[in-house]
Amino acid sequence: MIARRDALKLLGAGIATAAIPGSGAAEPQFPKGAIIRTVLKDLPPESLTGGATLFHEHLSLAPDFMPRWMSLARSLFPARGGQGNPPARPVQPAQPAQPAQPFFMQDPDLMAEEMTAAAKDGVACIVDGGHPDMGRDLDFLKQISAKSGLPIVAGCGYYAQPFYPPEIATWSEDQIAGELIRQVNTQPVGVLGEIGTWDVMTPDERKVFRAIAKAHQETNLAIFTHTNFGKGALEQLDLFESMGVKPGRVAIGHVGGLSDPQVEVQKAICKLGAFAGFDRQGGPGDAGQVKMVMALLEAGYADQLLFSSDFSTGGNQLKRNGGPGYAKTVTVFAPKLREAGMDEKILHGILVDNPRRLLAFVPKPRKP
Numbered sequence: 001m002i003a004r005r006d007a008l009k010l011l012g013a014g015i016a017t018a019a020i021p022g023s024g025a026a027e028p029q030f031p032k033g034a035i036i037r038t039v040l041k042d043l044p045p046e047s048l049t050g051g052a053t054l055f056h057e058h059l060s061l062a063p064d065f066m067p068r069w070m071s072l073a074r075s076l077f078p079a080r081g082g083q084g085n086p087p088a089r090p091v092q093p094a095q096p097a098q099p100a101q102p103f104f105m106q107d108p109d110l111m112a113e114e115m116t117a118a119a120k121d122g123v124a125c126i127v128d129g130g131h132p133d134m135g136r137d138l139d140f141l142k143q144i145s146a147k148s149g150l151p152i153v154a155g156c157g158y159y160a161q162p163f164y165p166p167e168i169a170t171w172s173e174d175q176i177a178g179e180l181i182r183q184v185n186t187q188p189v190g191v192l193g194e195i196g197t198w199d200v201m202t203p204d205e206r207k208v209f210r211a212i213a214k215a216h217q218e219t220n221l222a223i224f225t226h227t228n229f230g231k232g233a234l235e236q237l238d239l240f241e242s243m244g245v246k247p248g249r250v251a252i253g254h255v256g257g258l259s260d261p262q263v264e265v266q267k268a269i270c271k272l273g274a275f276a277g278f279d280r281q282g283g284p285g286d287a288g289q290v291k292m293v294m295a296l297l298e299a300g301y302a303d304q305l306l307f308s309s310d311f312s313t314g315g316n317q318l319k320r321n322g323g324p325g326y327a328k329t330v331t332v333f334a335p336k337l338r339e340a341g342m343d344e345k346i347l348h349g350i351l352v353d354n355p356r357r358l359l360a361f362v363p364k365p366r367k368p
């Protein structure tokens, strides 16, 4: 197999004219028996046509998750010599201003209200990218989905090196895969994600990625990843491909963090047939991301793009606090794309069809 860095060199000027832009017009075709697994029930993919499916958000995190995340990220960035992008996540502490109130991701009434508001704003389904090592609570997701009526897909996996539970260090790849398969077979999880490399891929992260690939082969669940602002994106995809995972079942995340007007890495991801995740939207970084998205459209990759906002700390981003809420990809980011000239059908294809193409899977018979 050609190493990605060589594949990148092969991406010449000819590609832009050779690729056929995705029209986003035709209703995607799903294999017979394909479903999207939400926390409350399995849905036919055809049922989620009424709005956007946000493929990477957070509805349930431990109160100390983002403070830990920010402090680890701060210790990482000086090592990069000031290169790269500053953290795109909001830096507010995760605790609300009034200590008497629960953390918003542990307040089912508030979160159900936020889900109802997101649905009104054009969201049909939200994927939660958490799992137990991030403090994700499946019962909480079920509760807010039931209260609001908004379908929610739960993730499954292990996040990234600084957040791994201790057993990852000692378990073999097959033991990790076995545990993931056990979770898929006993819990209403609908996707493997978010699975991350915190910076340069560590041996443990490589082990987890290989285990994820094995769990994918056993369950058919799609995979979406976390990268450090796009770093190692092609290495992640290489690893999955080397394990026999079809790129069309993988979304590589946070590639909007690669501020490259030539979008070389994103083009390489799309050319291989994987999805490129522009998944931290609706904020001050939008202008640069709009340019990169439009360049990828120009290159013919409308069918390979995914948008979401990775909603995490931002208590001030909630509707209740006067912010745009969970639908900001639809209400804040999408209008900027229209203004940049994106056709409505293409936008619909990216927001409504592409995430369903990623998430829809035919369940495999469960092994005893």
Ligand SMILES: [Zn+2]
Pocket (backbone or CB within 6 Å): 056, 057, 058, 129, 194, 226, 310
């Ligand atoms: Zn995330």
